[in-house]
Amino acid sequence: MKKFSIIIGIVGSLLLLATFLFPIWSIGLEAPQYPGGINMYIWINQISGDTPHTLQNVNILNHYVGMKSIEPESIPELTYFPYIIVFMTLFGIAAAISAKKKIVMTWMMTLVIIGIAGMVDFYMWEYDYGHDLNPNAPIKVPGQTYQPPLIGSQYLLNFKATSLPHVGSYFIGASFLFMGATYFMLKKANKSQNEELEDKK
Numbered sequence: 001m002k003k004f005s006i007i008i009g010i011v012g013s014l015l016l017l018a019t020f021l022f023p024i025w026s027i028g029l030e031a032p033q034y035p036g037g038i039n040m041y042i043w044i045n046q047i048s049g050d051t052p053h054t055l056q057n058v059n060i061l062n063h064y065v066g067m068k069s070i071e072p073e074s075i076p077e078l079t080y081f082p083y084i085i086v087f088m089t090l091f092g093i094a095a096a097i098s099a100k101k102k103i104v105m106t107w108m109m110t111l112v113i114i115g116i117a118g119m120v121d122f123y124m125w126e127y128d129y130g131h132d133l134n135p136n137a138p139i140k141v142p143g144q145t146y147q148p149p150l151i152g153s154q155y156l157l158n159f160k161a162t163s164l165p166h167v168g169s170y171f172i173g174a175s176f177l178f179m180g181a182t183y184f185m186l187k188k189a190n191k192s193q194n195e196e197l198e199d200k201k
Helices: 002-020 054-065 077-098 101-131 167-200
Strands: 025-031 034-042 047-049 152-156 159-165
Touching: 002 077, 002 167, 034 054, 047 054, 077 101, 077 167, 101 167
Parallel strands: none
Antiparallel strands: 025 034, 025 159, 034 047, 152 159
């Protein structure tokens, strides 16, 4: 069982690398004038959309209501987050190979802390973009802010903004579950080993 738990842990750690292949979050905008909607995808190292012009279209809309332009190259998280993913992948592989519950649990808690910090950071990013408005914007609505919801849907003027986890986030969750399975298998293996030692006494 211990060997199988190590394999599960290694596979779980490698699942984090899927975040280089899939977005971790999506923000969609729906309005009568955009029947197909406008969808942005947030990756660990970039921001993309349904088309090459998506981000440009969003920034045009932002300009009219006084929001700042979204410029991926000015967002530091998109630069250092890939290094965090690579570190956590290597850390996870090492934790699984060590076959030590404490190290595996340390990895799991670290991933939880990173996840919480990431969500808080994303909320603050949304807050800044939605509240720090240009007072000279062409369209001004007293008291109106444009912060998309962290999770779920919300109307911003005539736009319905929807913010949800994307495929990359599910891989992160699966990675955590795999490592959790490793932890409990190691716990069971250690218990069985201790019981065998007791029986031999």
